[in-house]
Amino acid sequence: MTSTWVGTSWKMTKTLAEARAFARGLAAAEPALPAEVQPFVIPPATALAAVRAELPASSRVLVGAQDAHWEDAGPWTGEVSVPQVADAGARLVEIGHSERREAFGETDERIRLKVHATLRHSLVPLVCVGEPAAVRAAGGQAAYVAAQTRAAFDGVAAGTRVLVAYEPVWAIGEGGRPATPDDVEAPVAAIRAATADLDAHVLYGGSVDGENAPALLDVPGVGGLFVGRAAWDLAGFLTILRVAARG
């Protein structure tokens, strides 16, 4: 995976009409997008199939799910499984975002099970790791993300293709402080060491925008960006895709 990966999770935003409009616009812009950038979009589950349907069959844009259960089917009210999101058009499954770890009790063990479920169905896991502010204040960030990464990929076969997003919790969302390249370098090196036997591609996420994107992409070991708010409108996403190609 040598290209620069640039994607957005819409989290819990967008109606179907808004999702379709974004996807139509992205499809129209795609022929002019830089070939060295691999775009991806992670809509809410309600819009997954619609976004995929708006993109041409030949589109390079990959669509992902924000989460998926570790079992293939069964009495799990409110959940969706990997086969279901694959059926809706997902090629990626985001797993272990800090919002899910914090608000929905996502544990390292569940994340590991979800990684294995994703791989069982030949989708690519996008595992999010990142330290909370208190861990950063104590200087423990590299060890913390290395442990999260090792736990997530425990038992995964050597050479397996995976994505990891380094997303420090204190850098994400409203009130987040964007990480500096210095903040990012050691944790990314730790993630890369923890995935040395895998075909891993490491992204940075947390308050990315068109201004800070080039410097973050220059950090050794960073192979892309995972963007929330700044890419929720199409113009913002296209800006970051173009900036990433220039880096």
Ligand SMILES: O=C(CO)COP(=O)(O)O
């Ligand atoms: O959590 C993120 C991507 O998963 C980042 O969100 P923001 O870019 O809105 O800080």
